[in-house]
Amino acid sequence: MSQPGGGRFELDIEVAIPPRGITCVSGASGAGKTTLLRCLAGLERPRSARIEVDGAIWHDASRFVPTHRRRIGYVFQDSSLLPHLSARQNLGYGRVPSDAAELAKTVKLLGIEALLEKLPRQLSGGERQRVALARALLGRPRLLLLDEPLSALDIARKHELLRHLRGLPEQLDCPIVHVTHSPEEVARLADHVLVLEQGKCVAQGPVAELAATRRFPVDSAGAEGVVLEATIVGHDRHWRLAEAEYADGRMLIADPGVATGGAVRLRILARDVSLSHSAAAHSSILNRIATTVQRIEELADGAMCVVHLRIGAGTVLLARISRKSAHTLELAPGSRVHAEIKSVAILQ
Amino acid sequence: MSFSAEDWQAIWLTLRLATSATLLLLLAGTPLAWWLARTRSALRGPVAALVALPLVLPPTVLGFYLLLALAPAGPIGELTAALGLGSLAFTFEGLVLGSMLYSLPFVVQPLQNAFHAIGERPLEVAASFGAGPWRRFCSVALPLARPGFVSGSILGFAHTVGEFGVVLMIGGNIPGETRVVSVQIYEQVEALRFSEAHWLAGAMVVFSFLVLLVVYGALGRGAIPGMRFGS
Numbered sequence: 001m002s003q004p005g006g007g008r009f010e011l012d013i014e015v016a017i018p019p020r021g022i023t024c025v026s027g028a029s030g031a032g033k034t035t036l037l038r039c040l041a042g043l044e045r046p047r048s049a050r051i052e053v054d055g056a057i058w059h060d061a062s063r064f065v066p067t068h069r070r071r072i073g074y075v076f077q078d079s080s081l082l083p084h085l086s087a088r089q090n091l092g093y094g095r096v097p098s099d100a101a102e103l104a105k106t107v108k109l110l111g112i113e114a115l116l117e118k119l120p121r122q123l124s125g126g127e128r129q130r131v132a133l134a135r136a137l138l139g140r141p142r143l144l145l146l147d148e149p150l151s152a153l154d155i156a157r158k159h160e161l162l163r164h165l166r167g168l169p170e171q172l173d174c175p176i177v178h179v180t181h182s183p184e185e186v187a188r189l190a191d192h193v194l195v196l197e198q199g200k201c202v203a204q205g206p207v208a209e210l211a212a213t214r215r216f217p218v219d220s221a222g223a224e225g226v227v228l229e230a231t232i233v234g235h236d237r238h239w240r241l242a243e244a245e246y247a248d249g250r251m252l253i254a255d256p257g258v259a260t261g262g263a264v265r266l267r268i269l270a271r272d273v274s275l276s277h278s279a280a281a282h283s284s285i286l287n288r289i290a291t292t293v294q295r296i297e298e299l300a301d302g303a304m305c306v307v308h309l310r311i312g313a314g315t316v317l318l319a320r321i322s323r324k325s326a327h328t329l330e331l332a333p334g335s336r337v338h339a340e341i342k343s344v345a346i347l348q
Numbered sequence: 349m350s351f352s353a354e355d356w357q358a359i360w361l362t363l364r365l366a367t368s369a370t371l372l373l374l375l376a377g378t379p380l381a382w383w384l385a386r387t388r389s390a391l392r393g394p395v396a397a398l399v400a401l402p403l404v405l406p407p408t409v410l411g412f413y414l415l416l417a418l419a420p421a422g423p424i425g426e427l428t429a430a431l432g433l434g435s436l437a438f439t440f441e442g443l444v445l446g447s448m449l450y451s452l453p454f455v456v457q458p459l460q461n462a463f464h465a466i467g468e469r470p471l472e473v474a475a476s477f478g479a480g481p482w483r484r485f486c487s488v489a490l491p492l493a494r495p496g497f498v499s500g501s502i503l504g505f506a507h508t509v510g511e512f513g514v515v516l517m518i519g520g521n522i523p524g525e526t527r528v529v530s531v532q533i534y535e536q537v538e539a540l541r542f543s544e545a546h547w548l549a550g551a552m553v554v555f556s557f558l559v560l561l562v563v564y565g566a567l568g569r570g571a572i573p574g575m576r577f578g579s
Contacts, residue, residue: 080473
């Protein structure tokens with residue numbers, strides 16, 4: 001599609017969004033993320049576009065399906081509820097094909113039982129977003145659009161809503177498009193990532209792949225890192241640790257309270273990985289992994305570099321070290337080196 | 349003494365006139381206000397200025413042109429003659445039409461401000477909930493613009509009650525047909541019947557004060573969109 005955006009850029013994007021799971025649209029402010037979402041919703045009418053959802057054409061040269069006929073769920077950044085209606089009336093407004101059982105189930109799922117008789121202005125930001133999410137689910141959308149639904153929330157509410165969002169693909173058999181500028185949200189939520197820059201899609205792919213190739217933006221220097229999908233294979237009750245198995249090995253993590261066989265998403269930041277030639281284990285490091293250097297990327301400041309490492313057949317790890325260290329260790333593509341992982345973030 | 353039979357006739361006529369004009373204005377003014385609040389058309393400025401014109405024009409000017417238009421040879425007169433209604437000049441119906449023009453900004457501007465204050469978001473939310481344009485207007489825009497309807501109705505009604513110049517120009521002074529309260533007072537003062545004029549004049553002061561008290565007081569402090577003129 002292409003859409004003029006306030007004279008500053010044109011949205012010029014051609015992407016296919018996976019039919020299931022969460023696709024995070026990431027990019028700086030003004031990159032066109034919200035415009036993309038509004039075009040998908042029919043709230044903006046791009047000059048020319050072709051939008052096809054699940055076999056139905058919503059927009060092309062001869063057709064433009066208006067928003068109310070698109071069967072979408074849309075959670076806006078701020079207010080996604082009708083201000084003069086109670087939460088319950090909002091849930092029942094418009095085309096809601098649900099029955100009482102489905103209503104009860106959704107209300108319970110999002111923990112909004114006690115909020116139903118209140119007006120939106122009597123709810124906190126997090127409560128409003130949960131009601132909005134419930135309304136979106138009840139509409140059985142063919143496309144769920146989330147426009148930075150977490151941005152107005154404090155940290156505690158953010159984590160609570162993140163949990164609900166992460167569970168969405170199990171509830172909803174449709175594409176979920178989540179716009180965010182937060183790399184943290186991308187790492188936690190995304191199955192698939194689109195990176196927008198100046199109205200163009202500069203990278204897209206599964207989150208682990210994009211993280212490993214450093215093609216999605218990070219919020220601060222040193223926050224680049226990889227995302228690993230892993231399965232819990234054992235617990236060490238005494239030390240409160242769990243063993244997580246990823247594609248090419250295992251590592252010890254703090255016990256996330258997930259049963260054996262459960263899935264976890266791990267994030268390892270480049271600044272939490274140091275490199276050494278010795279395999280000696282006399283340190284506090286729990287996870288020491290044999291890797292092969294793929295390439296060394298020098299950073300703009302001239303002092304630091306990011307070393308791209310490979311574990312086994314394909315798992316990628318990033319390490320942020322000084323150029324001096326890389327020189328001392330005589331690192332070069334193909335070198336064997338031990339990666340010492342100082343900390344692992346458990347995202348789900 | 350108190351109100352005479354003639355006074356009561358004038359009061360009743362005035363209330364009928366103000367009620368008719370206000371109801372018709374709400375009907376005609378709502379789509380106009382909606383259009384003014386939402387259009388990006390270049391016509392918005394000129395139309396808004398036309399709507400506001402009765403705020404600044406002397407009522408005699410408005411009345412003069414209306415009289416010409418309503419006369420049998422005028423554009424409205426020809427139309428009403430073709431419809432078999434005859435000329436509306438010096439009739440109650442003519443007064444209703446004149447009052448609608450005269451009070452137009454007092455109804456349209458509060459509505460326009462109220463529609464404008466709703467913003468796009470609630471309407472977009474309703475669209476995402478599957479509501480079409482008509483449903484969005486009825487179930488979202490109208491209820492959210494309620495303060496505008498309340499203040500527009502009150503101001504339109506009160507302003508029509510206070511009308512004098514336009515009535516005199518196009519309605520003259522026909523008891524039971526066009527002699528409203530303000531004309532009746534004028535009549536009494538002309539005839540130097542001051543004590544009778546006091547009753548009606550005093551009633552108008554009390555009525556107007558009560559209306560403004562409701563608008564400024566009971567409806568909430570500073571929350572009346574109608575009290576900000578212009579947009």
